[in-house]
Amino acid sequence: MARETLERPRFRHVGRPVDRIDATAKVTGQTVYGDDLRLPRLLHVKLVHAPVAHARIRRIDASKALAVPGVEAVLTAADLPPHRTNPDARAQVLLASDEVLFYGQPVAAVLARDPYTAAYARDLVEVDYEELPAVVDPLEAMREDAPLARTAAIREADRSEEQGHITIEAQQEQAQSRPSNVSSTITFRRGDVEAGFAEADAVVEGTWRSAMVHQSYIEPHVIIADYDASGELSIWSSTQAPFHVRHEVARTLGLPEARVRVTATEVGGGFGGKIYLYEPLVAALAMAVRRPVKLTMSRREDMLAATPAPQAVVQLKAGMKADGTLVALQARVIYDAGAFPGAPVLPGCLLIGGSYKCPNLDIQGFEVLTNKVSVGALRAPGAPHVAFALESAMDMLAQRLELDPLEVRLKNAVEKGDPLPSGQPYPAIGLKECLEAIARTDIWRERHRIRQHPHRGVGLAVGGWLGGLQPASATVGLNADGTINVTVGAADITGTNTSFAQIAAEELNLPLEMVSVVTGDTRTAPYAGMTAGSKTTYTVGRAVKLAAEDARQQILAIASQRLEVPAEELEMEDGVVRARGQPEKQVTFRELGRLTTGFGARYAPIVGRGAITARRQAPGFTAQVAEVEVDPDTGQVTVLRYAVAQDVGFAINPKSVEGQMQGGAAQGLGIALFEEMVYDDKGRLLNPDLLDYRLPTTRDVPPIEAIIVEVPSEEGPYGARIVGEPSIVPGPAAVANAVADAVGARVFEAPLTPERVLRALGKLRD
Amino acid sequence: MPKRVITLTVNGETHEVAVEPWWTLLYTVREELGLTGSKEGCGTGDCGACSMLLDGRLVTSCIVLAVEADGCQVTTIEGLAQGGQLHPVQQAFVEKGAVQCGYCIPGMVMAAYDLLRRQPDPTLEEVRLALAGNLCRCTGYTKIYEAVLAAAERMRLEGARG
Numbered sequence: 001m002a003r004e005t006l007e008r009p010r011f012r013h014v015g016r017p018v019d020r021i022d023a024t025a026k027v028t029g030q031t032v033y034g035d036d037l038r039l040p041r042l043l044h045v046k047l048v049h050a051p052v053a054h055a056r057i058r059r060i061d062a063s064k065a066l067a068v069p070g071v072e073a074v075l076t077a078a079d080l081p082p083h084r085t086n087p088d089a090r091a092q093v094l095l096a097s098d099e100v101l102f103y104g105q106p107v108a109a110v111l112a113r114d115p116y117t118a119a120y121a122r123d124l125v126e127v128d129y130e131e132l133p134a135v136v137d138p139l140e141a142m143r144e145d146a147p148l149a150r151t152a153a154i155r156e157a158d159r160s161e162e163q164g165h166i167t168i169e170a171q172q173e174q175a176q177s178r179p180s181n182v183s184s185t186i187t188f189r190r191g192d193v194e195a196g197f198a199e200a201d202a203v204v205e206g207t208w209r210s211a212m213v214h215q216s217y218i219e220p221h222v223i224i225a226d227y228d229a230s231g232e233l234s235i236w237s238s239t240q241a242p243f244h245v246r247h248e249v250a251r252t253l254g255l256p257e258a259r260v261r262v263t264a265t266e267v268g269g270g271f272g273g274k275i276y277l278y279e280p281l282v283a284a285l286a287m288a289v290r291r292p293v294k295l296t297m298s299r300r301e302d303m304l305a306a307t308p309a310p311q312a313v314v315q316l317k318a319g320m321k322a323d324g325t326l327v328a329l330q331a332r333v334i335y336d337a338g339a340f341p342g343a344p345v346l347p348g349c350l351l352i353g354g355s356y357k358c359p360n361l362d363i364q365g366f367e368v369l370t371n372k373v374s375v376g377a378l379r380a381p382g383a384p385h386v387a388f389a390l391e392s393a394m395d396m397l398a399q400r401l402e403l404d405p406l407e408v409r410l411k412n413a414v415e416k417g418d419p420l421p422s423g424q425p426y427p428a429i430g431l432k433e434c435l436e437a438i439a440r441t442d443i444w445r446e447r448h449r450i451r452q453h454p455h456r457g458v459g460l461a462v463g464g465w466l467g468g469l470q471p472a473s474a475t476v477g478l479n480a481d482g483t484i485n486v487t488v489g490a491a492d493i494t495g496t497n498t499s500f501a502q503i504a505a506e507e508l509n510l511p512l513e514m515v516s517v518v519t520g521d522t523r524t525a526p527y528a529g530m531t532a533g534s535k536t537t538y539t540v541g542r543a544v545k546l547a548a549e550d551a552r553q554q555i556l557a558i559a560s561q562r563l564e565v566p567a568e569e570l571e572m573e574d575g576v577v578r579a580r581g582q583p584e585k586q587v588t589f590r591e592l593g594r595l596t597t598g599f600g601a602r603y604a605p606i607v608g609r610g611a612i613t614a615r616r617q618a619p620g621f622t623a624q625v626a627e628v629e630v631d632p633d634t635g636q637v638t639v640l641r642y643a644v645a646q647d648v649g650f651a652i653n654p655k656s657v658e659g660q661m662q663g664g665a666a667q668g669l670g671i672a673l674f675e676e677m678v679y680d681d682k683g684r685l686l687n688p689d690l691l692d693y694r695l696p697t698t699r700d701v702p703p704i705e706a707i708i709v710e711v712p713s714e715e716g717p718y719g720a721r722i723v724g725e726p727s728i729v730p731g732p733a734a735v736a737n738a739v740a741d742a743v744g745a746r747v748f749e750a751p752l753t754p755e756r757v758l759r760a761l762g763k764l765r766d
Numbered sequence: 767m768p769k770r771v772i773t774l775t776v777n778g779e780t781h782e783v784a785v786e787p788w789w790t791l792l793y794t795v796r797e798e799l800g801l802t803g804s805k806e807g808c809g810t811g812d813c814g815a816c817s818m819l820l821d822g823r824l825v826t827s828c829i830v831l832a833v834e835a836d837g838c839q840v841t842t843i844e845g846l847a848q849g850g851q852l853h854p855v856q857q858a859f860v861e862k863g864a865v866q867c868g869y870c871i872p873g874m875v876m877a878a879y880d881l882l883r884r885q886p887d888p889t890l891e892e893v894r895l896a897l898a899g900n901l902c903r904c905t906g907y908t909k910i911y912e913a914v915l916a917a918a919e920r921m922r923l924e925g926a927r928g
Binding site: 022024031032033035111116149215216218220269298299318659662664665666667689691695697701703 | 788796797805807810812843844846847848852856860861866867868870871872890901905907908911922
């Protein structure tokens with residue numbers, strides 16, 4: 001593993017690889033996830049999932065299910081307590097009441113003493129459907145004569161989830177002048193795209209398709225809710241976004257946020273797919289039956305009815321001058337939102353026009369409704385789809401002009417100050433540095449030799465993500481024994497609490513073992529935004545740093561009084577404060593702990609407070625290179641070697657950062673080669689299981705070389721920037737470029753299944 | 767249908783459990799014995815999060831019925847650490863950064879443990895083959911390969927010493 005490090009001050013903890021503080025509990029099976037929790041009088045829920053993609057519900061008959069011993073209740077939309085409902089926001093349609101909009105949509109809930117009984121009774125609920133025409137393909141849905149995916153027009157789309165991942169000002173137009181499946185559009189224009197194509201020496205165009213894929217966290221969604229006699233609602237959910245869940249549940253059910261407690265249980269993988277979905281429903285069920293209620297989704301249920309990532313069609317035309325200067329980009333970017341608005345059109349449009357300097361842009365984005373499950377975020381939502389098109393086109397242009405694909409990218413790569421399609425300028429970014437790092441990898445340097453093999457090739461692609469912004473806060477407290485507690489409100493998924501321990505230990509110059517970090521629930525923790533948009537270390541990390549600095553000042557103030565030495569002349573090390581040059585004048589954290597917490601203590605407790613607003617993004621870019629072998633007879637693609645270089649600003653814990661880079665890159669390989677939710681023409685999902693929905697396994701993923709690049713951000717703690725999301729972005733394009741390099745055939749549809757590769761090779765015809 | 771009483775010896779401790787005929791071994795161990803370390807990720811034997819040893823053989827316990835395990839010896843993730851001491855496989859997973867969300871990890875550790883009992887000196891390719899039934903969505907597997915190879919080395923050294 002390599003690290004491209006700039007000159008920087010030496011630190012004691014941050015920047016050094018440390019073991020995750022939660023790893024020991026996880027390897028012993030002791031970590032408690034949502035499904036491991038037990039509550040007295042608990043009821044188990046199974047949802048009745050509609051077996052049709054578009055229908056009217058005529059009648060629901062639960063009598064047979066209710067007759068099963070152990071079944072306590074079967075509830076439909078009509079039986080739920082009064083609540084706010086918004087037909088345009090997925091999570092606020094708790095159960096379908098009239099119109100079913102997608103295959104798998106919940107229409108009723110069966111509550112029973114154990115999950116087996118609930119599942120058995122669920123199959124006995126009889127629902128009479130009047131089928132309506134379903135629209136499944138997004139391009140067909142855009143035709144004027146297409147059936148409408150829903151009978152009522154969209155009025156109030158919910159885009160809060162997308163905002164959590166990418167926070168940027170831009171106008172998204174609700175397109176509802178006439179009944180249409182196009183729920184919103186975005187347009188970005190710069191310069192004169194036709195003039196740009198006129199001056200280009202090479203123009204390429206194509207249509208790139210990306211499949212609908214599922215986040216496929218190994219832990220399916222799990223939610224427990226309990227509404228007690230005093231009117232307090234408690235929710236335990238495997239959510240990435242406890243405060244967001246609290247806000248939305250309180251709003252939907254008409255409760256004050258102060259009476260709603262959300263505990264984010266250990267998240268068994270989220271990747272954007274566990275922001276907020278069935279919490280209002282499960283809470284409403286608990287309120288209806290006045291008992292704790294648990295929903296643990298099966299894999300099949302999760303694949304039918306969670307929020308996977310959208311299918312997309314990207315039509316792209318790109319023009320370049322003979323010297324490699326990109327002069328024009330024209331794109332139509334179409335995302336299939338499924339049955340509710342919320343597709344990542346904005347990030348897709350920003351990134352397809354914002355990854356390279358280009359004077360002439362014409363970018364149009366469309367969000368299209370169909371009768372498929374509605375989509376949510378998946379690690380850099382929308383970005384892999386556009387990078388697949390853009391990065392394929394860059395290779396096609398380089399090949400046409402006989403230029404080096406890496407040099408072409410370096411020549412046009414965006415830098416600090418370059419504008420996004422929205423006009424907003426980039427802050428400091430490290431795309432060029434990532435390309436330079438990839439140029440030094442063995443895979444890239446050996447590409448000419450690799451190419452001599454008849455079926456092997458090397459492909460390069462880049463990708464980026466802009467990042468979400470939300471305010472954050474944290475506290476740092478001194479305990480009676482001199483140890484330190486850091487309290488945050490952000491769910492720790494990627495090892496952020498370990499990094500927070502490093503930050504607090506750094507600022508207080510303590511051994512790591514003296515610091516403990518806890519994520520509180522929404523009634524006890526200081527506010528933090530959702531763990532999404534790659535922003536947790538970037539925002540909450542700043543708050544922790546400020547809180548630790550505040551605690552440090554409070555400690556120095558008391559020590560100064562005790563030692564009768566000005567605070568500026570004090571130094572702090574390993575839990576001892578002493579006067580510089582006078583080692584006999586010292587006071588320990590343990591003594592200070594007693595002095596601030598004991599009976600009749602002289603001083604107030606030490607509570608450092610950090611609260612920040614985050615208004616400025618720190619985008620992360622990555623360059624990745626693949627060596628592949630293509631079997632010319634079967635069309636199977638094998639990834640032999642893979643390297644990822646990513647600008648992380650400053651790697652507070654390089655061990656975790658490498659893991660993020662490798663994990664995201666492997667997910668990119670999954671999108672590139674295997675993953676696809678397959679729907680039939682009636683909108684029925686054909687592969688809701690992990691046998692037929694193919695995830696990358698150990699046999700598919702070679703060891704991934706991770707090269708950490710550090711171009712400091714302006715605002716992040718120690719220069720850290722966003723890390724989690726970018727690594728997923730280039731995979732499909734890098735693999736497609738490598739396949740083209742290997743066998744001379746270009747595949748325009750991801751995943752690059754053997755069938756699609758053989759078609760591109762002309763070995764398979766319809 | 768009445769429940770049936772079976773005998774399970776789990777991590778060396780023998781239990782009599784009354785089970786429904788449709789209960790899986792995973793459900794029984796988690797719900798009746800309270801050993802929640804093993805996870806259900808798919809319920810169809812495809813992800814490996816529920817991996818356990820059944821009479822010394824690695825199984826996906828979500829597709830083994832509890833009644834099939836009557837009279838058997840079961841080792842779960844809770845049975846690996848001895849006397850508060852992590853097993854070398856567990857230790858290596860911690861040190862190599864092979865743990866992220868952790869949901870696949872109990873099954874992954876069991877599969878790695880099983881491999882190293884059969885093949886104490888595996889190649890990278892043997893590790894990749896042995897773990898192919900255990901899906902991990904977070905790590906990209908790279909640090910898991912490093913952990914298993916490091917654990918093998920440590921176990922060989924300890925074996926040579928002891």
